[in-house]
Amino acid sequence: MRAGGTVDxxxxxxxxxxxxxxxxxxxxxxxxxxxRALDYIRRVWASASAAVNDSTTVESRHHxxxxxxxxxxxxxxxxxxxxxxxxALRVLRAHLNFAxxxxxxxxxxxxxxxxxxxxxxxxxxxxxxxxxxxxxxWLRRLQVGHGRxxxxxxxxxxxxxxxxxxxPSRVRTTQYPPDPALEEWPTPETATxxxxxxxxxxxxxxxDAFTHHGLGxxxxxxIGALHLHPGQSVEELVNSSSVSRAxxxxxxxxxxxHGLVQQTDQTxxxxxxxxxxxxxxxxxxxxxxxxxxxxxxDALADESGTSGTAARRKAxxxxxxxxxxxxxxxxxxxxxxxxxxxxxxxxxxxxAPRADEIPAPWCSxxxxxxxxxxxxxxxxxxxxxxxxLILITPADQRSYDELAAAHAQALSEWESAA
Numbered sequence: 001m002r003a004g005g006t007v008d009x010x011x012x013x014x015x016x017x018x019x020x021x022x023x024x025x026x027x028x029x030x031x032x033x034x035x036r037a038l039d040y041i042r043r044v045w046a047s048a049s050a051a052v053n054d055s056t057t058v059e060s061r062h063h064x065x066x067x068x069x070x071x072x073x074x075x076x077x078x079x080x081x082x083x084x085x086x087x088a089l090r091v092l093r094a095h096l097n098f099a100x101x102x103x104x105x106x107x108x109x110x111x112x113x114x115x116x117x118x119x120x121x122x123x124x125x126x127x128x129x130x131x132x133x134x135x136x137x138w139l140r141r142l143q144v145g146h147g148r149x150x151x152x153x154x155x156x157x158x159x160x161x162x163x164x165x166x167x168p169s170r171v172r173t174t175q176y177p178p179d180p181a182l183e184e185w186p187t188p189e190t191a192t193x194x195x196x197x198x199x200x201x202x203x204x205x206x207x208d209a210f211t212h213h214g215l216g217x218x219x220x221x222x223i224g225a226l227h228l229h230p231g232q233s234v235e236e237l238v239n240s241s242s243v244s245r246a247x248x249x250x251x252x253x254x255x256x257x258h259g260l261v262q263q264t265d266q267t268x269x270x271x272x273x274x275x276x277x278x279x280x281x282x283x284x285x286x287x288x289x290x291x292x293x294x295x296x297x298d299a300l301a302d303e304s305g306t307s308g309t310a311a312r313r314k315a316x317x318x319x320x321x322x323x324x325x326x327x328x329x330x331x332x333x334x335x336x337x338x339x340x341x342x343x344x345x346x347x348x349x350x351x352a353p354r355a356d357e358i359p360a361p362w363c364s365x366x367x368x369x370x371x372x373x374x375x376x377x378x379x380x381x382x383x384x385x386x387x388x389l390i391l392i393t394p395a396d397q398r399s400y401d402e403l404a405a406a407h408a409q410a411l412s413e414w415e416s417a418a
Contacts, residue, residue: 027407065103067104067105077194086221110150138158204220
């Protein structure tokens with residue numbers, strides 16, 4: 001598109017019979033008519049145009065770091081209100097970590113990898129993707145991951161308007177929040193801009209102490225705000241952290257109870273060794289080389305009953321990855337379960353062997369399958385073009401139009417799942 005292409009050129013390309021990428025457009029034209037296919041291509045063009053306009057052309061590695069630094073500043077000055085908003089910040093900061101490693105806004109990451117980095121579950125991660133980050137233009141998934149490759153993501157600047165809109169019948173009521181993405185009501189307490197240190201948040205958010213049942217995301221926001229600007233009053237913290245007044249008071253009391261913050265007159269600051277050992281004495285506090293807390297946070301996680309959450313989540317993800325890769329290997333090897341059929345009152349176990357394992361006595365020269373018991377052709381069995389043994393059922397006796405409709409429905413379901 002940046003090279004000067006047009007929608008007419010895209011139309012000719014997609015409708016060309018030899019272009020693999022235009023299969024869906026050609027099938028749509030065949031099933032629903034040329035006008036429907038042209039409308040689909042125009043929608044694809046409009047979506048691609050919006051994506052190109054929102055993206056930035058990275059000219060060099062130095063320019064890529066400048067883009068990421070500007071994006072980090074925008075993230076840190078954006079108010080992330082509500083619990084879902086603070087969770088969205090954790091997910092976005094995890095993707096920023098991946099982008100910094102990749103050296104640009106374009107990066108690869110799986111859902112499990114992002115959930116472990118942000119310290120949340122995959123269910124929460126998907127909800128945040130769909131309701132906050134994707135509608136507001138912070139993240140775009142360019143390609144769904146497959147096999148050992150994670151999904152391809154692009155970090156944007158969040159300029160797109162929120163795609164979550166309430167239905168007209170409920171907008172005028174007093175029972176529906178005007179911002180359903182963050183599930184909150186607008187409040188004059190929090191300002192339109194925040195001021196936090198997201199680097200500290202990214203180092204702490206994966207620890208068990210900051211899970212939902214531990215200190216939570218509100219503690220992360222207050223720690224990030226106080227680390228950037230020590231000595232803030234409650235009113236200033238409400239504005240800089242985008243945390244409501246009541247939650248700020250409640251969270252400060254919890255942090256003070258654990259020796260993380262201290263109050264001087266009307267201002268609050270982090271304790272001298274807050275980020276090393278949760279207020280422990282200097283001789284007891286230990287920290288990792290990266291500056292993240294070690295023993296102190298673990299003790300707090302034990303006290304909150306959240307110790308081991310990250311380890312259990314990681315173990316679950318390892319098991320899920322192993323099962324997924326095993327399934328992929330079975331598909332690659334054309335493995336499937338044996339088929340049990342009943343013929344003449346007898347149960348017959350028919351294995352589903354690979355193409356090179358079908359016994360020669362089962363196959364006849366004309367491609368039919370011979371019954372091993374009688375030696376006569378079996379009417380309901382065939383040998384596929386790749387040599388596989390397949391069973392023809394009444395559902396396979398469909399016309400071309402029925403097969404085309406089933407194929408279109410399968411494509412639609414696949415795109416919706418992706």
